[in-house]
Amino acid sequence: MIHAASALPPALACRGLSHGYGQRAVIRALDLEVAAGEIVCLLGPSGCGKSTTLRLAAGLEDPWSGTIALGGRPVSGQGRSVPPEERRIGFLFQDFALFPHLTVLGNVAFGLRALPRPARRQRAGACLAMVGMADYAEAYPHTLSGGQQQRVALARALAPEPLLMLLDEPFSGLDSRLRRRIREETARVLRARDVAALMVTHDPEEALAMADRIALMEDGRIVQCAAPPLLYHQPATPFAARFLGDVTEITARTGADGRIETPLGSVPAPAGLDAGTAALVMVRPEAVLLHPAETAAAARGRVTAHRALGRLTELRIAIDGMAEPVLVHQDGDGSWAIGDGVALGLRSKGVFVFAQS
Numbered sequence: 001m002i003h004a005a006s007a008l009p010p011a012l013a014c015r016g017l018s019h020g021y022g023q024r025a026v027i028r029a030l031d032l033e034v035a036a037g038e039i040v041c042l043l044g045p046s047g048c049g050k051s052t053t054l055r056l057a058a059g060l061e062d063p064w065s066g067t068i069a070l071g072g073r074p075v076s077g078q079g080r081s082v083p084p085e086e087r088r089i090g091f092l093f094q095d096f097a098l099f100p101h102l103t104v105l106g107n108v109a110f111g112l113r114a115l116p117r118p119a120r121r122q123r124a125g126a127c128l129a130m131v132g133m134a135d136y137a138e139a140y141p142h143t144l145s146g147g148q149q150q151r152v153a154l155a156r157a158l159a160p161e162p163l164l165m166l167l168d169e170p171f172s173g174l175d176s177r178l179r180r181r182i183r184e185e186t187a188r189v190l191r192a193r194d195v196a197a198l199m200v201t202h203d204p205e206e207a208l209a210m211a212d213r214i215a216l217m218e219d220g221r222i223v224q225c226a227a228p229p230l231l232y233h234q235p236a237t238p239f240a241a242r243f244l245g246d247v248t249e250i251t252a253r254t255g256a257d258g259r260i261e262t263p264l265g266s267v268p269a270p271a272g273l274d275a276g277t278a279a280l281v282m283v284r285p286e287a288v289l290l291h292p293a294e295t296a297a298a299a300r301g302r303v304t305a306h307r308a309l310g311r312l313t314e315l316r317i318a319i320d321g322m323a324e325p326v327l328v329h330q331d332g333d334g335s336w337a338i339g340d341g342v343a344l345g346l347r348s349k350g351v352f353v354f355a356q357s
């Protein structure tokens with residue numbers, strides 16, 4: 001649940017953050033906000049500065065410049081440097097390392113030393129129940145599976161009731177099926193507890209599945225911050241379009257009629273792309289319509305590759321005038337075989353046009 005903007009200050013507000021290592025800047029004038037109760041995924045390629053942003057929010061590093069506030073309380077910048085243990089943040093990292101010499105209950109109770117013993121056990125027990133691990137309270141970590149250990153780590157991080165959870169690639173050590181289940185459970189628990197979270201991932205599918213908003217990072221900056229469907233369907237830059245999913249790329253020029261002719265058909269040029277301007281047209285695989293070869297359509301091609309993706313079939317279609325085959329996703333097992341002739345058209349949704357840089 002995301003609280004009304006006016007009700008509570010943001011769980012995290014970073015303003016104009018810059019940071020680096022040695023002389024090298026890796027975070028550049030970064031603005032980022034996580035509302036109370038919101039799950040934001042920090043998504044981007046390796047080395048773009050995601051973990052550094054998390055470390056700054058955690059107080060493990062002091063920024064070169066800029067400010068950080070947690071729940072409306074300034075914690076970094078302007079001479080402040082509140083240490084990590086006083087920030088009311090919870091951590092969940094890939095190498096979540098439970099304490100091997102403590103029981104599951106002992107692990108969860110560890111961060112609750114300020115509470116009297118009975119209250120500590122009660123809160124720890126309630127947190128274990130929340131992640132479905134109440135029956136394992138007296139077990140030791142080495143007897144648990146990876147997924148169970150991850151659940152205990154989540155309970156341990158949530159027990160002290162943090163204002164903000166910081167998660168750094170927390171599921172990357174799990175196999176794909178388990179990973180999906182634990183990810184859904186984690187999102188459910190965070191939402192049920194109304195805990196805000198900032199989660200680092202380089203996996204677009206993970207961010208699309210978990211986030212209320214995705215902050216897409218490139219080279220130390222947030223290039224777009226939006227709800228998952230918006231980021232996928234209205235990327236602000238070619239980088240964002242490529243990072244969120246497959247695209248076929250076509251370069252062409254805007255015509256005098258304000259349209260761009262491509263081998264797949266004509267698309268309207270957006271404002272600012274005047275006649276003669278070089279354009280980059282990017283087409284998502286699901287934006288291509290396939291028809292029987294004899295249909296009157298904008299383009300004709302031939303199927304060169306065919307791959308079952310479970311719910312979808314991925315096809316590559318060679319078209320005259322295009323260097324690379326067009327990537328197409330069809331629902332179901334597809335009615336096309338390699339070598340088939342097809343007619344093609346474009347939907348408007350899933351086609352993005354940018355000025356060619």
Ligand SMILES: Nc1ncnc2c1ncn2[C@@H]1O[C@H](COP(=O)(O)OP(=O)(O)OP(=O)(O)O)[C@@H](O)[C@H]1O
Pocket residue numbers: 021026044045046047048049050051052053202
């Ligand atoms: N302690 C450090 N000392 C020097 N350089 C560092 C240090 N930590 C990170 N870097 C560099 O800063 C840049 C950003 O690193 P960061 O770990 O924040 O990126 P990331 O987006 O989380 O990448 P990844 O997904 O690979 O972890 C990288 O080029 C990295 O090599």
